[in-house]
Each structure stands twice: as structure tokens, then as C-alpha cells.
Amino acid sequence: MANILVLDDVLDVGMMLRRILTRKGHQVHVFSDEEPAFDHARKNPVDMAILDIKLKKMSGVEVLDELKKINPKIRVMMLTGYPTLETAREALQLGADEYCVKPIDIDELEEKTSEILAKG
Amino acid sequence: MSAFFLSLHRRSFQSKINLGLALIIICFGLLLGAINYAVSSRAVLREALMRGEMLSMNLSARSTESILSMNFLRLTNLVTEIVDRDDRNDLVYAFILDRHGQVLAHTFRDGFPVALLHVNPVEDHQPFGMRFLDTGRERLYDFAAPVMVGSTRVGTVRLALSHTTIKAAIDRLMWINLAATIGATFLALFVGSLFARTVTRRINALRHSAEQVVKGNLDVQISPAPDRNCWEIMNCTEQRCPAHEDRLRRCWYVAGTFCPDCSAGNFPDKLDDCRNCTVYCRNSGDEIQSLAESFDFMALTLKNHIEELRRSEGNLARQKQLLNTILDVTPDMVTLQDVELIYLAVNKAFCRHVGREESEIVGSTDFDIFSDEQADRNYHEDMQILLTRQPLSKEIMTRGSKGKKWHHVVKVPVEENDRVIGLLTTARDITVVKQYQEKLIHSQKMEDLGRLAGGVAHEINTPLSIILGYSQLLLKDFPPDDPVAQDIEIIEKQAQVCRKIVADLLSFSRTTEQAALPMDINASLREVADLVEHIFRQNRIVINLHLDDRIPPVSGDKERLKQVWMNLFNNAADAIGMDGCISVTSKLCAHRRRLVVAVADTGGGVDENDLDKIFEPFFTTKPVDKGTGLGLSVTFGIIKDHGGRISAISPVPSEYMDVSPACTGESGPGTVFFVELPLEGNELPPDECIEIPKKET
Numbered sequence: 118m119a120n121i122l123v124l125d126d127v128l129d130v131g132m133m134l135r136r137i138l139t140r141k142g143h144q145v146h147v148f149s150d151e152e153p154a155f156d157h158a159r160k161n162p163v164d165m166a167i168l169d170i171k172l173k174k175m176s177g178v179e180v181l182d183e184l185k186k187i188n189p190k191i192r193v194m195m196l197t198g199y200p201t202l203e204t205a206r207e208a209l210q211l212g213a214d215e216y217c218v219k220p221i222d223i224d225e226l227e228e229k230t231s232e233i234l235a236k237g
Numbered sequence: 238m239s240a241f242f243l244s245l246h247r248r249s250f251q252s253k254i255n256l257g258l259a260l261i262i263i264c265f266g267l268l269l270g271a272i273n274y275a276v277s278s279r280a281v282l283r284e285a286l287m288r289g290e291m292l293s294m295n296l297s298a299r300s301t302e303s304i305l306s307m308n309f310l311r312l313t314n315l316v317t318e319i320v321d322r323d324d325r326n327d328l329v330y331a332f333i334l335d336r337h338g339q340v341l342a343h344t345f346r347d348g349f350p351v352a353l354l355h356v357n358p359v360e361d362h363q364p365f366g367m368r369f370l371d372t373g374r375e376r377l378y379d380f381a382a383p384v385m386v387g388s389t390r391v392g393t394v395r396l397a398l399s400h401t402t403i404k405a406a407i408d409r410l411m412w413i414n415l416a417a418t419i420g421a422t423f424l425a426l427f428v429g430s431l432f433a434r435t436v437t438r439r440i441n442a443l444r445h446s447a448e449q450v451v452k453g454n455l456d457v458q459i460s461p462a463p464d465r466n467c468w469e470i471m472n473c474t475e476q477r478c479p480a481h482e483d484r485l486r487r488c489w490y491v492a493g494t495f496c497p498d499c500s501a502g503n504f505p506d507k508l509d510d511c512r513n514c515t516v517y518c519r520n521s522g523d524e525i526q527s528l529a530e531s532f533d534f535m536a537l538t539l540k541n542h543i544e545e546l547r548r549s550e551g552n553l554a555r556q557k558q559l560l561n562t563i564l565d566v567t568p569d570m571v572t573l574q575d576v577e578l579i580y581l582a583v584n585k586a587f588c589r590h591v592g593r594e595e596s597e598i599v600g601s602t603d604f605d606i607f608s609d610e611q612a613d614r615n616y617h618e619d620m621q622i623l624l625t626r627q628p629l630s631k632e633i634m635t636r637g638s639k640g641k642k643w644h645h646v647v648k649v650p651v652e653e654n655d656r657v658i659g660l661l662t663t664a665r666d667i668t669v670v671k672q673y674q675e676k677l678i679h680s681q682k683m684e685d686l687g688r689l690a691g692g693v694a695h696e697i698n699t700p701l702s703i704i705l706g707y708s709q710l711l712l713k714d715f716p717p718d719d720p721v722a723q724d725i726e727i728i729e730k731q732a733q734v735c736r737k738i739v740a741d742l743l744s745f746s747r748t749t750e751q752a753a754l755p756m757d758i759n760a761s762l763r764e765v766a767d768l769v770e771h772i773f774r775q776n777r778i779v780i781n782l783h784l785d786d787r788i789p790p791v792s793g794d795k796e797r798l799k800q801v802w803m804n805l806f807n808n809a810a811d812a813i814g815m816d817g818c819i820s821v822t823s824k825l826c827a828h829r830r831r832l833v834v835a836v837a838d839t840g841g842g843v844d845e846n847d848l849d850k851i852f853e854p855f856f857t858t859k860p861v862d863k864g865t866g867l868g869l870s871v872t873f874g875i876i877k878d879h880g881g882r883i884s885a886i887s888p889v890p891s892e893y894m895d896v897s898p899a900c901t902g903e904s905g906p907g908t909v910f911f912v913e914l915p916l917e918g919n920e921l922p923p924d925e926c927i928e929i930p931k932k933e934t
Contacts (some may be wrong), residue, residue: 127699133706140713198698220702220736223709 119164119234123147124154124180125196126173130219134167134196137223138230151175158187165233170197170204178207185212192233196221251430251437258429259422266418273414278407285327285406286367286378289398292319292328293365293380296394300333301384304341304392312342319396320344327402329377333384334393341392353395357381361390369400376400439525446532455540458485460522460529467516471496487520490534504534570644570664576657578602578619587664619648623657626650632667643671679849687874690854691746694739701739705732741867744800745854745874755790756798758832758914759823765802766821769810777816780806781897785824788832791916797875804868805836805910811859812840812908818900820893826913826926833928834912835893839904842887851885876912880919885910890930 121143123131131147138145146161148154151174157163166184170177177195184191195208198219205216214233217225248256296319303311316331332343334354343349359366359381366381377397384392446457467473467488468481475481478495480488488494489511492503500510511517521527564571564584573582583598591598591606603612603619622629629648634641644664651659708729715722766780773780809819817839825832843851843858850856852873857866876883888906911929915921 127703129703130699130706133703133710136710137706140710198695198702219698220705220732223706223713 118142118144120162121145121230122154122158122163122166122184124151124166124172124177125149125169126171127169130169134226137226141227141230143230149173151180154180155183155187158184158191163188163191165192165194165230167194167196170195170199170208176204178204178211181208181211181213192236194229194233249437250440251433254433254437255426255430258433259426262422262425263418266422270411270414270418274407274411277410277414281406281410282403285398285403289367289378289380289396290365293382293394293396296331296333296396297365297382297384300394301386301391304333304335304384305386309342316342316344316396325402327399329375329397329399331394331396334395336391338393353379357395359383359393361385361388370397378403436525439529443525443529443532446529446536450536450539455536455543457536458533460487460526460533463487463520465519467496467520470516470519485537486534487530488516489514490530568666570662572662573651574602574619574660574662576623576659578616578660581659590664619660622648622650623660626652626657632671641668642666643668675849683852683870683873683877686854686870687746690742694742694746697735698739698743701732701735705729705736708732738867741871742854744797744871745867753792753794753919756793756795757790758788758793758798758834759784759786761795761799762802762821762823762834765799765806769803769806773806773810773819776810776814778810778813778819779817779897779900780819780821781895781900783820783822785822785832787825788823789916791832791914793879793914794875798879801872801875801912802834802836804872805912808868808910809836809838809840809908812838812842813905814840817904818895818897820895820897820900822893824928825916826928828922828924830917830922830924831913831915831926833926834914835909835929836912837889837893837895837907837909839889839895839900839907842889842906843885843908845887848885848887852883876914879914880921881912881914882921883910883912884929886930892930 121138123134123138123145125131125134125147126149128147128149131149135145135147146157146163148157151172158166163184166181168177168180168184172180175183177197181193181195184193193208193213194215194217195205195213196217196219197204200216200218208216214236215229217229245253245256296315300312300315303309303315312333316333319331320328330344332345332349332353333341335341338354340349340354356370357366357368357379361383364382368379368381370377370379377400379395379397381393381395383390384394442459446459449455449457462484466484468475468478473481473496475495480486480491480494480496483491488496488499489508490504492507493501496514498510498514500507522530564582565586567584568586569584570587570590571584572580572587575581579600579602580598583595585595588595588598593606598606603615606612607615618629621627628650630646632643632645634643636642643666645667646662646664649661650657651661708725711725712722712729715725762782762784766782770780806819806821813819819839820835820837822835822837823832847856847858851858852869853866854870855866856870859866873883885908887908889909893909894907913921913926913929
């Protein structure tokens, strides 16, 4: 069972992801602001992060960079409603494991999550 | 009589002079002859009568003695002698009577005519008596003289002179007179004719020259060249003098001569100074020569004048031609109207526009050319400009047989000396500019729409993903046969539809970010065609590929371009429905800087008014529930991202009609889509692709 961090500026999306992923037995922490999420990552061991690209203060790519600095082993799935080639390329370069586009089907989400976690 | 005068009037001048001279001479000759005849005949007669008188008195004196002595022999001798000795043979008879009237002696050979005794009695106191007798045979002048001895009369002598002889003398005189008159007349005629000929010859020369001038030959020279010219007479060496070496004109016809005695004026005025000039005195002639010289000068002046006129005429014609060329070559319509709005000049472009000849338009007004309504509108507008002197510039749209046309019309009042004299109108065809403008507006609209759609899509995406997520989540909590699960399924299904729409909208609005990799357009076309072929075959729709192998690889997003082909093929198939052909052509454009892919179908075609709208999001001609109206707008967005252009034409032009055997069946007008993609860079080259037929405008 993994410790998953979800960061999305829309809280409802995070709540939904939590609902889906907790059903699979994961422990999910949902944040809508960057700072509390960083705090959480620093204090707790986080296996995986699901990041939106468009956040309140920073971009998902910057958050990804920061999280990787905090914990280089962290697995990251980018989940965005604004997919662009540039951010995709950038995210993958910074070590993101998956780049998914909203809206995502539950099955696809579950599958991708387990794939990513299986890597670690 | 009038015919006589008319024929006389037609005679040559020489004949007239000759005739006039002859008439004068004959009249004077006859008059002089008549007077001469009258005077001389009277003198001859008087002389004859005086002779008769003398002879009778002489006979009377010589016969006195013989009468007294009754010597009859002597008396007979006397009378015979006087008759015989008459050298003029004009004495007809002579006889002597005694105082009783008895005949003493006579010269009659055939007996004495008694009747003679009683005519011509003479009194004693008369020296003689004379009487004119007509005997019937001849006419006589009978003379009687008394023979007197003192105061006693002893007898009478009588003799007669023949009138015929006297008359013969007079007649002779008359004939001499007549002959002299005729001779003088002929002499005068001969001399007059010589004179007339010299005069008329020069007049004829003048007349001939005048005829030549009238015929247009102005190189006439009638006046004889002077034997010495002014520069020879004056020993003038002034080469710059206009009269120098001028052998055609006398110096007094030349203005601005350098001679110190010459005045500066022109020909008729300067002549006053010339009268005392040596050159003038030597070279000037009589009136006819003056006339000839004046005539030569006139012809020369006329010639110079005409040459000058011709030169300026040529100049004018050249300028006119130049102006006409400029006006006719310009594609703008140019017209000039006068203040009555009558056309003064129009160019070829205008003639073509109204479909009339220039000759028909010039001189007419708008009312003769345009419809009454149009002409009336023009009239009020034009009059307004003429009155206010304010130029007008406007854009007008006309619908004619060739579709919509836009013109930029400029009307300017033409002013001269502060007075309006006409109206100059130019109209430029700006249809192409307008079309570009419309295209620009359209693409701007599409861009705005894209931005809007993108914004909306993004905003909807998040709530949509939540709806979708929760509905899928809920589905897992209920068994599939539960009615709630079925309801949630519907929610999920419709959310998926929304998701598709949002995804399409995002594709349409995306203006950046694409995987630009070299790719083979033909290969991607083949791939998509293979993919859809078997699906289309169910509806008996055939895809025919006509691909140009020369097309080099282009940089593009393979997946998104495949989506373009897919959209276009689906669209074509939807347009056909059942039974038809999709013809896919790819080729290089003439300048090899772009390629064009044409997708033509045999479907129902698109209405002309809809052609511009088909790329707009949510525009669809399909029935409700059959399409979202996003396929073509997404295609548009993708092509635009590749720096390309997409356009459509309906019905399909003949060169894009598929002629393969499977497509020869009955089909609709069809639609053809053209996708243009740049071969290099991310922008279409500026030159047009002539392979793409223009829309019928």
C-alpha cells in the first residue's frame, strides 16, 4: 500500500482521486496549495505524487522539480487538463513517470497508478 | 440672248480681249468709213455738179455766135465735140435750142426726145438751171443755161451728166474705205492678240498655280527668278541675313533683313521703305509680277504654316494616343462627364463593364446606359458633387451575372478657372481585396472562436472529469443490474460525449505545440485510407488514391494529420451516404514550395452560402445527433497549426471529378476539400497555387 500525494488546485478533483485510490487501499493526502504539500512531502515518506500542471502559484512542472529535490525517489504522475507538448517533454525530462490528460477514466487511473507503483 | 451672253461669258480671257478689240476697231472703222463716205461722196457729187454747171455755161458762151449766125454745122460740131471729148464719159447728151425752143443741134443718135424740151426751163436772169431727171432707163443731172446777147435771150443750151457714172466714183471711194477699215481691223486684231497673249499667259500661270495650291501642292514658283539677287546687287556678305541666298523670295518679303536701309517690319509694312531701294527698283516688276510674287510668298507662308500645323497636329495626336493608351490600359474604369452629366470620354474598362461601344456611350447620359433607378441615383449623387464641389469616395457592391463585385468609386469635380466644368469618375475593382478582407475577418473570427472554445473547454474539463470520475466510482459500488447503476451509466455515457466534444474543441483551439517531425504525407494518407476502407465498403463507398510520388517529406505532426485525413474521409463518406467515390489526390504545386491534398466526394455538395461556414465550430449540415460540427473545425485548427490552409469548393470542378470505372454512376455535385501545406517552414509561400481552381465569383 502506497502513500500518495495529490496536488490539484480544484479540491474536488483531489477528493475524487482520493476516493478512487483509497478504494484500492492506498493512503492519499490531498492538497490544493503547494506549500502544505511540500511540508507533507518533507515530513512523510511519499511514494507517489499526482500533480496538476496548472496550480495556484506554481506550475506542476515546478512542483515536480521541487518534489524530486525533496525526495528523488518519488514517483510522479502528471494529470492535466492543459496538455501541451512542452510541459509533457519537460515533465518527462524531470522524471515524471506518466503524463495523463483529464478527464481520465477510473480504470485507466487505477491501472496507471499500479504500473507506476510497481516500478518502485 | 442670254445664251449668247452666257457663251460669251464662258470664253477665255484672251478671246474676250480679242473680241473686244475687234468690236471696237470694227465699230470705229465703220463709223469713220461712214463719215468719210458721206463727206467724200458729197464732195464728188458737188464737183460733178460744178463741172456740169461749168460745161453748160461754157457751151452757152461758145454757142452764142453760131446761134446768131445760124451756123448749124458749127453748133452740131460744138455739141458733138463736147460729148466726144468728155474724158470722163459722163456726159449723156447736149443740145442747143433757139429762142423759140426749136432744136438747133443735138447729140442724140436715135432722134430727139421731144419730152425733154419742157423739162428744166431756165429763166433769162438765171446763169443756169439744174434738174434731176429719171428717164426710166437712166438717171441724169440735167443742166440748162440761157444763151444771152446783152439782155436778149437768143437760145438755150442743155446738157446732162450721168448719175450712174458719178455714183460709180462714189462707190469706188466707199470700197477703198471699207478695205482700209478691214485691213486696219485685222492688223489691230493681230497686235491685240499678241498683247492679250502676253497678259493672259501670266494670268494663266497664276491660275495654274492657284489650282496647284488648291490641290495641296504649295511648292509653286510663278514669279521669274531675278537675274541678280539682293546680295549680288548690294555686295552683301551677311550670311546670317534671312534673305541671304533665299532664291525663292524677294528681299522685301523677308522680315528681319540685315540691310541698313531695311525697316524691321513685316512684308506689307516694310514695302514703304523699299520703294527707293536699288534692289527694289531693279527687281520689282509690273502689277502682275507683284501679284505673282505675292502669290508665291503667300503659298510659301501657307506651306510653312501648314507644316507647323501638321507638326502640332502630330504632337497632339501623339499626346492623345498616349493619354488613350494610359486610360485604356488601366484596369480602373475612368469616365469624364460634363456639367450636364453627358459622357465626354470613357476608357475601355468602363466600356467592358457596361458592355457597350465607346461611340455609344460618348454623348449619352446614365439614363441611356443604366437602369432608371440606378441612373436616377447616380444623377442625384453627381449633381450633389457638382453643386457642392466636394469629391466623393465610396465603396459599392453590385450583384451581376458574375456574382458579387466590389468597386471603390471616386468622383471628383473637374474645375477650370474657378468654374466646375465636369465630373471625373474612377472606379476600381476591389473584389479581390474585399475577398481577402473577408477571409481575414473570417480567419480572425476563427481564431477568436478557437480561443473562446479553448477557454470554455478548459473550464469545463475539470468539472467534467469530476462528474465522470464520480459516476464511474459510483458504478463500481452498485451491481450492474441495479436501476441506479443503469442511471449512472447514462450519466457516464453522456459525460463521455461531453468529453469527446471538449477534446475536439481543445484540438481545434490548440495553436501551438505539435510534434514537427519529417513525415511522408502519402504514407499517412494511405494508412488512413486502408483504415477506413473496409468500413466504407459496407456502404459501397470506394476510396481512390491519386498520389504524387514526387512529394518530399514534410515536417508535421503525423497523428494529428492522420486525424485530418480521417475527418475529411469521414466527412466525405457522410456526404455520400451510400454508393459513391472518394477521390484523394496529392500533388506538388507549380513552384514546388507547397503541396496540396484534394479530397473530392460524389455527395450532395454544399450550398455556396454554407461553404465559408463549414469550418466554424458547431456548424453542421448533418441532422441532429449525427455530428457535433467539430470535425472540420478541428481539421481547420490542425492545418492552421501546420501553417497550411484548407478550403472547399462545391460542386467539384471537372478536373477533380473521379473518372475511375466505379465512379461513373449517378452522383451528386460533390464537394472537394483542398489542404495546402508548406513544404518548408511553417507558413504558406506568397504565390498562389494554380492547381487549386478558384471559386466561381
